[in-house]
Amino acid sequence: MEKCVAVFAAVNFAIIGLSHICQQQAWREFFLALHAMGRPGAFANGLLTLITGSIIVAFHNVWSGPAVVLTLIGWAYILKSTVIFLHPDGNLRSMASVQTAPRWKLHTAGILLLAVSTLLLLCVLGGVYADGTSTDS
Numbered sequence: 001m002e003k004c005v006a007v008f009a010a011v012n013f014a015i016i017g018l019s020h021i022c023q024q025q026a027w028r029e030f031f032l033a034l035h036a037m038g039r040p041g042a043f044a045n046g047l048l049t050l051i052t053g054s055i056i057v058a059f060h061n062v063w064s065g066p067a068v069v070l071t072l073i074g075w076a077y078i079l080k081s082t083v084i085f086l087h088p089d090g091n092l093r094s095m096a097s098v099q100t101a102p103r104w105k106l107h108t109a110g111i112l113l114l115a116v117s118t119l120l121l122l123c124v125l126g127g128v129y130a131d132g133t134s135t136d137s
């Protein structure tokens with residue numbers, strides 16, 4: 001199951017990462033539209049993070065090897081969504097800041113997502129996953 005979740009995350013992170021690099025203005029518009037919705041927009045943002053984090057945490061309980069990165073990201077997403085749901089106004093401020101944020105911030109987020117996606121794909125395709133054992137057995 002961990003391998004399947006790694007593929008799920010790798011595909012999602014690659015697409016979203018490329019989009020952050022190639023469609024920065026669209027992402028700005030997306031976050032500003034969520035911001036314009038007020039607290040319901042913050043909750044929508046938190047829900048997207050919670051869904052992804054919950055899937056990762058529920059099906060990717062890997063605490064060794066390079067795949068631990070995905071488990072940690074899952075828990076970080078859970079923490080982020082918890083903060084958003086308990087303090088939506090802080091998320092609204094964060095989403096509003098995208099309007100004046102330098103271009104490199106979204107670009108850097110995209111590069112980081114692509115890097116994690118690449119790491120996960122290397123783990124899966126390389127036949128070594130989490131504990132160093134072959135995924136072919």
